[in-house]
Amino acid sequence: MNTMKLKNKWPKYYKKDVVTHYCPGCGHGIVHRIVAEVLEDLDLGKRAVCVNPAGCAVLAYKYFDIDTLESAHGRGTAMATGIKRARPELFVFTYQGDGDLSAIGTAETIHSANRGEQICVIFINNAVYGMTGGQMAPTTLLEQKTTTSPFGRTPQVEGYPLHITDILATFPGVVYAERVALNGPAGVRKTKKAITTAFQTQVDGLGYSIIEVLSACPTNWKMSSVDSLKWIDEVMSKEFPPGVLTDKRGEQK
Amino acid sequence: MKENKIFISGNHAFAEAAIRAGVKCYFGYPITPQNELGEYMAQHLRANDGVFLQSESETAAINMVIGAAATGVRAMTSSSSPGISLKQEGMSFLAGFELPAVVVNVMRGGPGLGNIAPAQGDYFQATRGGGHGDYRTPVLAPASVQEIADLTFDAFNLADKYRTPVMLLGDGMMGQMKEPVIFPEKIKKLPEKEWALRGRGTGASRYMASLILDPREMEQHNWKLFRKYKEIEKNEIRYESYLMDDAEIVIIAYGTTARIAKGAINRVRKDGVKAGLIRPITLWPFPSKVLNDLARTIKHFIVFEMSTGQMVEDVQLALCGSAEITFHGRPGGIIPTPIEFARIIYREYQKMKKK
Numbered sequence: 105m106n107t108m109k110l111k112n113k114w115p116k117y118y119k120k121d122v123v124t125h126y127c128p129g130c131g132h133g134i135v136h137r138i139v140a141e142v143l144e145d146l147d148l149g150k151r152a153v154c155v156n157p158a159g160c161a162v163l164a165y166k167y168f169d170i171d172t173l174e175s176a177h178g179r180g181t182a183m184a185t186g187i188k189r190a191r192p193e194l195f196v197f198t199y200q201g202d203g204d205l206s207a208i209g210t211a212e213t214i215h216s217a218n219r220g221e222q223i224c225v226i227f228i229n230n231a232v233y234g235m236t237g238g239q240m241a242p243t244t245l246l247e248q249k250t251t252t253s254p255f256g257r258t259p260q261v262e263g264y265p266l267h268i269t270d271i272l273a274t275f276p277g278v279v280y281a282e283r284v285a286l287n288g289p290a291g292v293r294k295t296k297k298a299i300t301t302a303f304q305t306q307v308d309g310l311g312y313s314i315i316e317v318l319s320a321c322p323t324n325w326k327m328s329s330v331d332s333l334k335w336i337d338e339v340m341s342k343e344f345p346p347g348v349l350t351d352k353r354g355e356q357k
Numbered sequence: 358m359k360e361n362k363i364f365i366s367g368n369h370a371f372a373e374a375a376i377r378a379g380v381k382c383y384f385g386y387p388i389t390p391q392n393e394l395g396e397y398m399a400q401h402l403r404a405n406d407g408v409f410l411q412s413e414s415e416t417a418a419i420n421m422v423i424g425a426a427a428t429g430v431r432a433m434t435s436s437s438s439p440g441i442s443l444k445q446e447g448m449s450f451l452a453g454f455e456l457p458a459v460v461v462n463v464m465r466g467g468p469g470l471g472n473i474a475p476a477q478g479d480y481f482q483a484t485r486g487g488g489h490g491d492y493r494t495p496v497l498a499p500a501s502v503q504e505i506a507d508l509t510f511d512a513f514n515l516a517d518k519y520r521t522p523v524m525l526l527g528d529g530m531m532g533q534m535k536e537p538v539i540f541p542e543k544i545k546k547l548p549e550k551e552w553a554l555r556g557r558g559t560g561a562s563r564y565m566a567s568l569i570l571d572p573r574e575m576e577q578h579n580w581k582l583f584r585k586y587k588e589i590e591k592n593e594i595r596y597e598s599y600l601m602d603d604a605e606i607v608i609i610a611y612g613t614t615a616r617i618a619k620g621a622i623n624r625v626r627k628d629g630v631k632a633g634l635i636r637p638i639t640l641w642p643f644p645s646k647v648l649n650d651l652a653r654t655i656k657h658f659i660v661f662e663m664s665t666g667q668m669v670e671d672v673q674l675a676l677c678g679s680a681e682i683t684f685h686g687r688p689g690g691i692i693p694t695p696i697e698f699a700r701i702i703y704r705e706y707q708k709m710k711k712k
Contacts, residue, residue: 117562151556155424156566165564171554173427174566176450179420182412186424187554189408190382190432194556212420215413 115140117149117169125163129329131286131319132160135228136167138296139199142303143170152195153187155180159201160234178209181216184223195306197224202243203233206268213268217312220277224302225314227269230321231340238324242266245343250324265343269316273349280305280313281349286320287336294346310353318344360539368532370502370540371435371461371525372397374509377543380459381430382408384421388440389473390529391463395435415440419447419460426456427565429553431513435461437529438479439470441487448522449488452582453567457516459509461525463532466690474690475529475613480667483526484641491579493586495593496524496640498611502536508638510541517550519589526640528663530613530692586642595638596647600626604633606706607651609672610661611637613692618661620695621702630706640668645675652679657709661698662686681709 114120118140126132143149149170156164158177165172175183180198188196205213205227216223232250233239239252243265247256257265273281282298285291295317302313318340320332327335365373372394375383383398395411402409408425412418418434425432436444441462451458464479466472483496495515499505505527512523554563569575599619601607610618615636622632635651637644648658658680660669669684676682685701687693 150558153428153554153556162566162568165566169557169562171557171562172564173424173554174454174564174568176420176446179416179423179447182417182420183424183427185410185417186382186384186421186426186432187428188424189410189421190425190430191428191555194428211413212417215417 116144119167119169122166125166126160127323129320129322129332130160131230131317132228134286134292135226135295135317135319136164138292138299139226140168142296142299145300146303146307148195148303148307151193152197155184155187155196155198157198157200157204159204161199161201161228162235164199178204178207179212180204180209181221181223181225182212185216185219185221188221188223192222195303196222197226197303199226200228201234202227202229202231202241206242206266210268213272217272217278217314218275220279220311222306222309222311224306226299227314227316228319229316229344230319232321232324234321234324242268243344245339267344269314269349272314277312278314278350279311279352283316283318283344283346283349285318285336285341285346287318287333287341305353316344318346362537362539364535364537365502366393366533366535367502367505367527368393368463369397370505370538371509372401373540374506375433375459375513376401376405376407377540378510378513379431379544379547380407380433380513382422382425382432383434384410384412384418384425384432385434385436386412386415386418386440388437390465390532391435391437391461393532394461394463415443416446419444422458423447423450423454423456426451426458427454427554429550429555431517431547433459433461435463437463437465438467441479441482445482445488448494449486449490449492450567451522452486452488452492452494453490454565455520456522456565457520458522459512459516459525460522461527464526464528466688472690473529475531475663475692476688476690477528477612477614477663478667478688479526480640480662480664483524484643484671492582493641494522494524495519495589495642496526498526498638498640499531500612500615500636502531502534503538505531506538506540515593519585521585526612528613590642593639594642594644594647596644597634597636597638599634599636601633601635603631604655605631606657606659606702606709607655608632608634608659608661608702609637609648609668610634611640611668614661614663617693617695618698621698624695624699625702625706630702632702632706637668643671643675645671648672648675649677649679652676655680657681657683657705659683659685659701659705661693663692664688
C-alpha cells in the first residue's frame with residue numbers, strides 16, 4: 105500500500121491553539137494561512153504590521169502572530185498610509201473585504217493606490233457582506249440574491265458589480281494587481297504565488313500592490329462548500345476573470 | 358538676554374509649536390479658516406524630518422493619524438468645524454485604542470457649512486466626546502497666539518501622558534490673528550513608547566482593537582477609560598483668574614470671547630464696577646469646583662460665548678443653582694465688542710446692587 109506522509113508544518117506567524125471563528129468552507133482561513141506562510145518565506149514577520157478590516161476578518165489578530173491594528177470600516181489603507189509614512193522600515197499590508205474596500209472605503213482605496221503608497225492590499229471578494237449576514241455588496245453579481253437584493257440584483261435598481269481592482273490597475277501608482285480565484289488546490293497555489301509577488305513588490309520598494317481573491321462564503325451564498333467552489337469557477341470568475349491586471353515592476357526598477 | 362520673539366499668526370503658531378514639540382506626522386485636508394496651518398506644515402515639516410501629507414478627506418486624515426500614532430510617533434491633524442465632524446469617527450477610535458494624538462479645531466460659524474467667520478458653536482461636540490461611545494477628550498482653549506504655542510506643547514504632552522486624543526479648540530480669530538510669540542525650545546528626543554506597534558521583532562506579537570465582543574470585557578474597558586478621565590479631571594484642570602481679588606460679579610468666558618471680556622472688564626472697572634474673569638483653559642475637564650467654591654461669596658455670574666449658549670450649561674452644572682447666571686451670546690460668526698459686553702456687565706451689576 106502506498107503511504108503518503110503529510111507534511112504539515114505550522115506557519116511561524118500563525119497563532120497556535122486557535123479555534124477558527126470562520127464558517128465551514130469560508131476562504132478567509134485559507135488566505136490567512138497563505139499570508140502567514142508568505143510572511144515566513146520572505147522573513148517579514150518581525151517587521152510586519154497588518155491592518156485588519158471591519159468585517160469577518162476583524163478578528164484576524166486572533167490568527168496572525170504579528171503586530172496588527174484594527175481599522176474603522178473602510179479606513180484600512182488610510183491607516184496603512186499613516187503607519188508606512190511614519191515608519192517606512194515596517195512591512196505594511198491591509199486585509200479587507202469587498203464592502204470595506206470597495207463601498208465605504210472607496211475614497212481611501214482609490215487615493216492610497218493613486219499615491220502609490222508602499223503597501224500591499226489583500227482584497228477578499230466574496231460578493232456579499234459576510235459579517236452582517238449576507239447583504240448586497242458592490243461586487244454582488246447581477247441576479248444574485250442577497251438579504252437586501254432578495255429578488256436578485258438588477259442594473260436598474262442596484263447598478264452593476266463594481267470592478268474596483270480593474271480601476272486601480274489603470275493607475276500609474278499601482279505596480280502590481282492580480283485577481284485570483286480560491287476555487288481548489290490550483291487556486292490556492294496561485295493565490296500564494298500572487299501574494300508572494302505582492303509582498304516582494306513592497307520589499308523591493310517598487311510601490312503599491314493589490315491581490316483580489318475570489319473567495320467562498322457558503323453560509324451567505326446558501327450553498328454547500330463544494331457548490332460554492334463550483335460557483336466561483338462557473339459564475340463569479342466570468343464576471344471577475346482571474347489574471348494579472350497590471351504588472352509595472354519592470355518599469356519601476 | 359534677548360528674547361527670540363516671532364511675529365506670527367495663530368495658525369502658523371499651531372504648526373511651528375507642533376514641529377518644536379516633535380510632531381513627526383501631519384495629515385490634513387484644506388478648510389478655511391485654518392489653511393495656513395497645513396500650508397506651514399507643507400513648507401516646514403519635511404525639513405524637520407517629518408511627514409506632511411494632504412489627504413483625500415478629513416476622514417482619511419484622522420485615520421492616517423491613527424496609523425502613525427499606533428507606531429508611537431507624535432501625530433496630528435487640524436481642521437475647522439465641518440471637517441471636525443468628519444473626524445469624529447476617528448476620534449472615537451483613538452479613544453478606544455488609547456492612542457495619543459492632537460487635533461486642532463479652528464472653529465467657524467455653523468451648523469452645516471455655516472461660514473468662515475470665528476464662532477464657538479462646537480463646544481458641545483468638543484467637550485462631550487463628539488464621536489460615538491463613552492469617552493471624553495481633553496480640550497484646551499487658547500486665548501492668545503502665545504498661548505497657542507504653549508498649549509500645543511501641553512496638548513502633545515497630555516496626549517502622551519494619558520494616551521488620549523487631545524483637542525486644541527480655537528476659532529477663526531485665534532487662527533488668523535498675528536501676535537509676538539516666544540516659542541519653547543525644540544524637543545530633541547522623545548522617550549520611546551513601549552506599547553507602540555513597531556513589528557514584533559523578537560518579542561511577542563501585539564494588536565490594537567477597539568472591538569470587544571464580550572460585554573463584560575467591554576464594560577471593564579469603559580471603566581478603565583473612566584478611571585483615566587477621573588485622573589485627568591483631578592490633575593489637569595486649568596483656568597485663568599483675572600482681577601478676581603475684589604470681584605463682586607464674575608464673567609466666565611473662554612478663547613476669543615475671554616479676550617473681549619477682559620477689555621470690557623477694564624472698561625467697567627474705571628467706573629468702579631468690581632468685575633472679574635474666570636477663563637477656563639481646559640474646557641474638559643471644566644473648572645467646576647473653582648466656580649462652585651466662588652459661589653459661596655459671588656452671587657452673580659455672566660457667561661459670554663460666541664454661540665447661543667453651550668458652555669453656560671457647564672456653568673449651570675457647576676453652580677447647581679447657588680448663584681444667578683446671565684448669558685449673553687453672539688453666534689454665527691459675529692465677534693462681539695468690549696463695549697457690548699461692558700453694557701451687559703453694567704446692567705447686571707446695577708441689578709445686583711439694587712437687590
